[in-house]
Structures are given as structure tokens and as C-alpha cells.
Amino acid sequence: MDGVHVVTGANRHFYADALDQAFRLRYRVYVEELRWRGLPPRDDEREIDQFDTLDAVHLLYLENNKVIGGTRLVPTTVPHLLSEVFPHFAAERGVPRAPDIAEWTRFYVAPERREEHKASHVGSTVLASMIEYALQEQLSAVSVLMNIFWLSRFHGYGWRVRPLGLPAVHDDEWLLAATIDITPQALSGIRRKCGVDECSALVRVGAYKPINREKRDVPAVA
Amino acid sequence: MDEQIFDPGRAAFAFCDEIEGMTEQSAVIDRMNIELGKYGIDAWVITGLPMPGGRIEEMILLNGWNPEWSRYYFSKNLVKDDPCVAHCFRSIGPFEWKDAPYDPDTWPAAEKMMHDAADVGMRHGFAVPIHSFAGFQAVVSMGGKHVDLSPAAKRALHLVSLYAHHKASSVVRQPQEPYSPLLTRREKEILRWVACGKTAWEISQILRISDATVRQHLKAVARKFETPNKTATVVAALRRGEIHL
Numbered sequence: 001m002d003g004v005h006v007v008t009g010a011n012r013h014f015y016a017d018a019l020d021q022a023f024r025l026r027y028r029v030y031v032e033e034l035r036w037r038g039l040p041p042r043d044d045e046r047e048i049d050q051f052d053t054l055d056a057v058h059l060l061y062l063e064n065n066k067v068i069g070g071t072r073l074v075p076t077t078v079p080h081l082l083s084e085v086f087p088h089f090a091a092e093r094g095v096p097r098a099p100d101i102a103e104w105t106r107f108y109v110a111p112e113r114r115e116e117h118k119a120s121h122v123g124s125t126v127l128a129s130m131i132e133y134a135l136q137e138q139l140s141a142v143s144v145l146m147n148i149f150w151l152s153r154f155h156g157y158g159w160r161v162r163p164l165g166l167p168a169v170h171d172d173e174w175l176l177a178a179t180i181d182i183t184p185q186a187l188s189g190i191r192r193k194c195g196v197d198e199c200s201a202l203v204r205v206g207a208y209k210p211i212n213r214e215k216r217d218v219p220a221v222a
Numbered sequence: 223m224d225e226q227i228f229d230p231g232r233a234a235f236a237f238c239d240e241i242e243g244m245t246e247q248s249a250v251i252d253r254m255n256i257e258l259g260k261y262g263i264d265a266w267v268i269t270g271l272p273m274p275g276g277r278i279e280e281m282i283l284l285n286g287w288n289p290e291w292s293r294y295y296f297s298k299n300l301v302k303d304d305p306c307v308a309h310c311f312r313s314i315g316p317f318e319w320k321d322a323p324y325d326p327d328t329w330p331a332a333e334k335m336m337h338d339a340a341d342v343g344m345r346h347g348f349a350v351p352i353h354s355f356a357g358f359q360a361v362v363s364m365g366g367k368h369v370d371l372s373p374a375a376k377r378a379l380h381l382v383s384l385y386a387h388h389k390a391s392s393v394v395r396q397p398q399e400p401y402s403p404l405l406t407r408r409e410k411e412i413l414r415w416v417a418c419g420k421t422a423w424e425i426s427q428i429l430r431i432s433d434a435t436v437r438q439h440l441k442a443v444a445r446k447f448e449t450p451n452k453t454a455t456v457v458a459a460l461r462r463g464e465i466h467l
């Protein structure tokens with residue numbers, strides 16, 4: 001089924017091939033295109049780091065079983081990028097650690113699905129799905145370490161972005177750690193700005209595992 | 223009684239929180255004046271930058287300059303003599319005015335402009351270019367006679383500028399369209415090779431496309447920018463942030 005599939009520690013056995021595609025796509029984007037330094041070196045053309053554990057949630061946009069985009073969320077109650085590798089970016093306000101805050105890292109779209117001069121439909125759908133998933137999981141916010149270029153994009157969606165620290169340079173890029181409020185307005189904001197459908201693209205299959213251990217109800221399994 | 227030690231970071235966060243809910247231009251201007259005043263800054267502006275030959279007045283989002291300097295700057299169209307303007311397209315990160323390079327021998331007008339600014343109390347300053355994925359958007363520029371530009375102050379002012387620009391572009395009655403990128407990926411790629419000094423034929427060899435195709439792309443870009451030759455086209459592309467060296 002086409003859509004943005006929720007892949008967690010509880011159902012990832014259905015998604016072995018999709019996850020592998022995602023790690024290979026991440027390699028193309030982060031190692032080959034963006035040439036990020038400091039990623040754990042691998043020689044199997046897959047980009048996987050120490051936070052791709054059973055606690056991670058991958059949102060993978062599948063079209064005819066092919067991964068064309070994706071993103072990742074990790075609970076802040078376990079080791080994550082900001083807490084383990086980049087805490088200095090949140091030196092002033094502290095690294096948020098709470099059951100209802102997840103860290104948002106890795107956002108990627110297959111190069112052939114990108115669009116000139118504007119946010120691609122695939123990318124916008126993944127972003128909107130991330131917000132929608134976070135809302136369903138009763139997250140209050142997601143934390144992120146991002147290039148400051150993203151700030152004007154997120155403000156354009158009407159997202160409330162709260163800095164955790166001051167901007168600083170890493171690897172020739174200006175980065176800022178921040179949290180983004182997860183609200184219905186954040187979801188409608190990006191859908192409206194990017195012309196993404198009001199109806200959900202999320203697909204949930206198999207056993208349910210919440211990202212927020214204090215989430216109140218368990219939804220019926222699809 | 224213990225003196226409160228001024229914490230630039232904390233002040234910057236409070237600024238970002240407080241302007242979030244503002245909807246009136248005047249409120250944002252007042253809050254900017256208060257915040258920047260803490261660093262000795264008494265003149266500032268948030269503005270887009272015009273194409274070569276264009277005028278800056280149409281691109282200003284919020285003007286915190288003193289009116290005499292504004293009038294002087296506009297009447298003499300100093301945007302063409304301002305070394306900070308040129309540097310905005312080159313620099314992703316913030317920079318002090320004194321670090322915007324110019325050669326006083328070959329660009330005496332720039333030297334004069336910086337002296338004129340110092341004469342009206344803008345001796346030291348800091349500029350924060352705002353870039354997005356689409357390229358250069360605007361600059362937040364600020365100055366005064368004695369300005370705190372310590373590393374901690376600059377980091378705080380960087381954050382303040384990022385949020386002030388966002389707020390300025392959403393509360394100003396007629397926001398200027400940010401630069402929308404004009405060039406395709408291929409056009410940018412070809413221009414970058416031209417900027418490195420390659421001829422059309424050399425580029426055709428590098429990219430494995432025909433010489434005629436390269437020339438066609440260059441003609442298309444020259445039409446978009448209304449530039450008469452390859453050099454002017456490259457300059458226009460650099461100024462708009464479509465390509466970087």
C-alpha cells in the first residue's frame with residue numbers, strides 16, 4: 001500500500017526490505033550528496049548510526065514498495081543525537097528529555113523525486129506525516145538540530161520553533177538546536193502551504209508500539 | 223546589592239519568545255530598539271537587496287536607521303558603494319562591517335561610504351545575511367558608535383536577527399517577494415564553470431553535452447537576467463546567490 005509507513009521496533013520485521021532501501025537512500029543523500037563528516041563509516045553503502053535502534057521510528061514513504069522519502073524520530077528518554085553527540089548546541093536551555101518529546105533527525109527525498117525551486121510533493125508529504133504521527137502519539141514537541149536555512153521554511157509553515165541554544169558552526173554549516181511545537185495548527189499550516197491533501201498518508205501495519213510511553217490510549221490495530 | 227550580569231543568550235531567547243505573538247510593525251520596531259540598544263546599537267535595518275542598478279528603498283522591511291542617514295543613503299543610492307552589500311551575497315554567516323572586504327585604491331567610493339557612516343555615529347557594525355535554500359533573502363544590519371561585538375554578543379545577535387527577520391517579513395504590509403530562484407540546476411552548473419574561467423567548449427567536454435547546448439543555456443540565463451555577456455551574467459548570478467564561489 002502506498003503511503004508513509006510507520007516502522008517501529010514492533011513491526012519492523014514486515015519492513016526489512018524497506019528499511020534496507022531507506023538506509024541505502026540515506027547513504028546516497030548524506031554520504032554521497034551532502035558529504036556529512038562524522039557519520040559512522042561503513043563500507044556497505046548504507047547510512048546507519050547508533051540511534052537506529054529498536055526505539056527509533058522510521059516514517060518511510062513507499063510507492064510501489066519503493067522508498068522515495070523518509071524521516072526518523074527517536075524518544076528523548078533514550079540516548080539520542082542531541083544528548084550524546086551535540087549537547088553543546090543546547091547548552092543554554094538544556095537538552096529536552098521527556099516522554100512526550102521526540103528527537104527528529106534525517107529527512108530525505110530520493111533525488112529523482114525532488115522538484116526545482118520548491119519543496120517537493122514527496123518531501124512535503126513526509127513532513128506533514130511526521131507532524132501528524134507526532135500528534136497521534138500525543139507528543140508535545142519534537143527537538144531538532146538543523147541548518148538555519150530550515151528556519152524560514154518552518155516559519156513559513158506557521159510552526160512555532162523555540163531555540164534551545166545559540167547558532168554555531170559545525171562542519172561549515174550554521175546549525176541551531178530547537179524544539180518545534182506539535183499542534184493541529186502546525187499540521188494544517190504545512191498542509192496548506194505545500195498543497196498537501198487534508199487526508200492522512202500514514203499507514204500503520206502490524207503490532208503497535210508507542211513512541212510516547214505515557215501515551216494514554218492504544219489505538220485499534222489497522 | 224549584586225549587579226545583574228547581562229546574559230546575551232538569555233536576552234536573545236526572551237526576545238524570540240516575546241516577538242512571537244506580535245502583529246504590529248511598531249511593536250516589533252520598539253522591541254528591536256530595546257534589544258539592540260543593550261549592545262550599544264542605535265541604528266539598524268532589515269532589508270532585501272536590489273539587483274545591480276536597483277534601489278534599496280523598495281526592499282526595506284523595517285527601517286531603524288536615523289532619518290538623515292536614510293535620506294542620505296537613498297539619495298546617493300549608496301547601496302552601490304556599500305561593501306557590506308556585496309559581502310552579503312558572499313557570506314552565509316554573519317560578519318562585522320569592518321570585515322567586508324574592499325580595496326580603497328580601486329573602490330574609493332566604498333571607503334568614503336564607510337567614513338560617512340562613521341560620521342553619523344555608525345562606526346562599528348554587524349550584518350546578518352539571511353539565506354534560505356532558495357539563496358539570499360535579506361540582511362539584518364546594525365551599528366553604532368560603541369558596539370559590544372564580543373563573541374557572545376554576536377551569537378546572541380545572530381539569533382535575534384533570524385527571528386526579527388521572520389517577524390518583519392510577516393508583519394510588514396507589503397512584504398517584498400524574497401528572491402525566487404530563476405535558474406535550473408543545469409544552468410547553475412554551467413555558470414559555476416564559467417565563473418571558474420572555463421570556455422563553453424571546455425564546459426561541453428566536462429559535462430559531456432554539446433557546445434551548442436552550453437551556449438543555449440548561457441543565452442537563456444542572459445535573457446533571464448537581461449545581461450549582455452557571460453561575465454555580467456556570472457556577476458548577476460553571484461549577487462542573487464544563485465551560485466557561490
